[in-house]
Amino acid sequence: MKIAVSSTAKGLESQASPIFGRCPFFVIVETKENEIKNSKTIENKANSQFSGAGITAAELVGNEDVKIVISGAAGPRAFQVFNKIGIKVFKSVTGTVKENIKKYLAGELDEIETPGPRGKGGRGPGRGRRQK
Amino acid sequence: MTKKIAFTGGKGGVGKSTIATAVAFELAKKNKVLLMDLDVDCPDDNLILGIKIKKVKDVENMIPQFDRDKCTKCGECSKVCKEHAIVFVKDKYPILIPEQCSGCKACKIACPFGAISEKKQKIGEILIGEKGNITLLSGEIKTGVEESSLIVNAVKKYAEKKEGKYDYIIIDTAAGTHCPVISALLDVEVGFAITEPTPLGKHDLNLILKLMKELKVKSHVILNRSDIANKEKIEKMAKKHKTKIVAEVPYSKKIEKAYSSGKPIRHSNIEKIAEVIE
Numbered sequence: 001m002k003i004a005v006s007s008t009a010k011g012l013e014s015q016a017s018p019i020f021g022r023c024p025f026f027v028i029v030e031t032k033e034n035e036i037k038n039s040k041t042i043e044n045k046a047n048s049q050f051s052g053a054g055i056t057a058a059e060l061v062g063n064e065d066v067k068i069v070i071s072g073a074a075g076p077r078a079f080q081v082f083n084k085i086g087i088k089v090f091k092s093v094t095g096t097v098k099e100n101i102k103k104y105l106a107g108e109l110d111e112i113e114t115p116g117p118r119g120k121g122g123r124g125p126g127r128g129r130r131q132k
Numbered sequence: 133m134t135k136k137i138a139f140t141g142g143k144g145g146v147g148k149s150t151i152a153t154a155v156a157f158e159l160a161k162k163n164k165v166l167l168m169d170l171d172v173d174c175p176d177d178n179l180i181l182g183i184k185i186k187k188v189k190d191v192e193n194m195i196p197q198f199d200r201d202k203c204t205k206c207g208e209c210s211k212v213c214k215e216h217a218i219v220f221v222k223d224k225y226p227i228l229i230p231e232q233c234s235g236c237k238a239c240k241i242a243c244p245f246g247a248i249s250e251k252k253q254k255i256g257e258i259l260i261g262e263k264g265n266i267t268l269l270s271g272e273i274k275t276g277v278e279e280s281s282l283i284v285n286a287v288k289k290y291a292e293k294k295e296g297k298y299d300y301i302i303i304d305t306a307a308g309t310h311c312p313v314i315s316a317l318l319d320v321e322v323g324f325a326i327t328e329p330t331p332l333g334k335h336d337l338n339l340i341l342k343l344m345k346e347l348k349v350k351s352h353v354i355l356n357r358s359d360i361a362n363k364e365k366i367e368k369m370a371k372k373h374k375t376k377i378v379a380e381v382p383y384s385k386k387i388e389k390a391y392s393s394g395k396p397i398r399h400s401n402i403e404k405i406a407e408v409i410e
Contacts, residue, residue, distance in 0.1 A: 051278065052216035052232050059210075062221035077229050081219050084227045 003029045003104065004061040005097045006071040010041040012098040018072025021054030022047050027097045028064050034105045036098070054078030054118075062087065070100050070109065073116030136301040137409055138317055138349070141326035142336030144307035147356040148326050150397055151381065151405070152304035153180040157396040158406040160265035163299035168291060169270040170316040171306040172283040178261055179394050183268045185261035191271070191286040192252040193235030193279075198226055202247035209239035209248060215278070234279045256283040258290050267298070281311035288315070300409065309343045323349040324378075324405070329361040334369050341373040351375045354405065357383040379405045 006023035008015045017023035024047055029039045042064065046056035054074060058081035061069060069089045074082065082089060090109040092100050103109050139152035149171065156167045169177040178185045196209065196218070203225055210220030217232035218239055230253055240248040256273040271287035273280050295301060305316040317323060325340045327333040337353065344351040353370045355363055358380035370376050379401045381387070390397045 049216070052229070055216050055219055055229055055232065059219045059221060062219070062224075077231070080229055081221075081227055084219075085221050085224055 001031050001068070002064060002066045003031060003068040003070060003101060004064065004066040005029065005092065005100055006044075006069075007041070007097050012036070012039050012101075013096050016070065016092045016095060016097050016100045018092060020069070020071040020074040021057045021078060023057075023071070026057075026061055026064075028061075028066065029097070029101050031101070031105065036101060039097075052077065055081060058082055058085075058087070068104065070104060073112065075118045076115040077118065079115040134295055134298055134301060135322075135409065136295075136303070136320050138303040138305055138320040138323040139326060139354075140305040140313060140317060140323055140340055140344075142307065142309060142338075142340035143327060143333055146307075146326045146328050146333060146336075147381070148307070149177055149180060149304050150391055151324075151326055151354060151356065151402070152302055153177050154397045154399070154402045155405050155409070156266055156300075156302050157181065157398075158402055159300050159302070159409065163265065164297065165266050166291065166294065166298040166301045167266055167268045168287060168301065168303045168316075169268065170284045170287060170303055170312065172256065172271040172273045172280050172287070172312060173306060175259075175270040175272050177304055178259075178268055178270060180391075180396055181263060181266065181268060182394065183261040183263045183266070185259040185268060185270055187257045188260045189258040189286075189290060190254050191256040191258060191283050193233070193255050193282055194237060194250045195230050195233045195235065195253045196228060196237075196239045196248045197251040198228075199247045199249065200225060202245045204245055204247075206244065208242045208244060212238045212242040214238070231276045232278055235282065255279070256286070258287050267294075279311070280306070281315040284312045284315040288319075309339050313340075314343065314347065317344065317347050317349055320347075320349050322409070323351050324354050325351055326354045326356055327366060328357045329355060329363045329366050331365070334365045337366065337369050338372075341369070341375065345373065352378040352408065354378065355380045357381070359383055378408050 004026045006017040007025045007027045008017045030037045046053040058078040089112045169175040207220040210218040215232045219227040255277045259270045261268045271283040327337040359382045387397045
C-alpha cells in the first residue's frame with residue numbers, strides 16, 4: 001500500500017509538514033505487511049499555485065496511486081477529491097516522515113473526516129478575499 | 133447623454149461605498165441616477181441608502197457535465213482547465229470542483245470524444261431596489277464561488293438596456309485591482325480613486341491609478357479622512373499620475389454618526405464632487 005506524507009524536505013528522515021496543499025514535498029512510502037518497503041520524494045508542484053493548491057496536490061498524490069495521506073489538515077476542495085478517489089486522510093504528529101509512518105502502521109494516528117478551513121495554508125485568494 | 137462614473141480606490145475601507153452613495157444621493161436631487169453596487173463579495177449600498185432590494189435574476193454559468201458512456205478517461209479536459217476545476221487521476225473519471233469553474237467551456241472544446249455537455253449552476257444574484265430618483269442595482273455572489281467578475285459582468289449586462297433612462301450611472305467597485313474591479317471599470321468614462329492620507333492609502337492609490345491608466349479611464353482623486361495626517365504624500369502620488377485631489381472629506385463626528393446609523397453621509401465637499409461630475 002502507498003502512503004503520502006506531506007513533508008518539509010526530501011526523504012524519510014525529513015520533518016512532516018502540517019500543511020497539505022502548499023507543503024513543498026510529498027514523501028511517497030510503500031509499505032508491505034506493516035513494514036516500510038521503499039520510498040521516494042515528489043515535489044509539490046501545486047505549492048506556488050495561485051488558487052486551488054489543495055485540489056492539484058490531491059490530484060498529484062492520487063496519480064501516485066496513494067491510498068492514505070498523512071498531513072495536518074486538508075481543505076474542503078482537496079477533501080472533495082479524496083472522497084471521489086477513495087483516499088483517506090490521517091492527522092500527522094510533530095516528527096519525521098518515518099515516525100509518522102510507524103505511528104500510522106501501529107494504528108496511533110487519527111483519521112481526519114472533516115475538512116479544515118479553506119485556503120488556510122496559503123497565499124491564495126481563499127484567505128481573506130471576501131473582506132472589504 | 134448618460135454619464136458613467138466609478139468610485140474605486142484600491143485600498144479597502146477608504147470609503148468607496150460611503151462616498152459613492154453620498155454622491156448618488158446628492159445627484160439624485162436633480163437627476164435620475166442608477167447606482168450599481170459591484171462589490172459583489174459584500175454589497176451593502178442598500179444598507180447605507182435604506183433601499184430594500186429584491187432579486188430580479190439569478191446569475192448562472194456553465195459547468196461541464198461528463199457523459200461516462202463516452203468518456204475514455206484520457207484527461208484532456210483537465211489539461212486545458214486553467215482554473216484547476218477538473219481533477220484527473222489516471223484510470224478514474226474526471227472530477228469537477230464546481231466552485232473553481234469559471235464556465236469558460238475549454239474542456240468541452242478539448243474533449244476528443246464529445247463527452248462533455250453544458251449544465252448550468254447558479255453563481256449569484258442580481259438585486260434591484262428604488263428610492264426617489266435612485267435605482268440601485270446590486271450583484272451578490274454565492275458564497276464559495278471564486279469568479280466574482282462573472283457577477284460584475286452579469287449586472288452590467290443586465291443594466292445595458294436600462295442605461296438610457298438615467299442621467300448618471302454610478303459604479304461602486306470592490307477593493308483591490310483584480311478581475312472584478314477591472315470588469316467594473318471597463319467602459320467607464322471617469323473614475324474617482326478614493327484614498328486616505330496614510331502610507332497604505334498612498335501605496336494602493338498608486339496601484340489603482342496605474343490600473344485606470346491601463347484601462348484608459350480618466351482619474352480623479354478623492355481624499356477621505358483628509359485631516360487625520362499630512363496629505364502631501366497623496367498630492368505627490370496624484371501628481372505622479374498627472375491627476376489631482378478634487379475633493380477632501382474630513383474625519384468628522386457628524387459623518388461618522390451618519391455612517392454608523394446606516395445613512396448616506398452629507399458634507400459640503402460631497403456637493404463639490406457632484407459638481408465636478410455635473
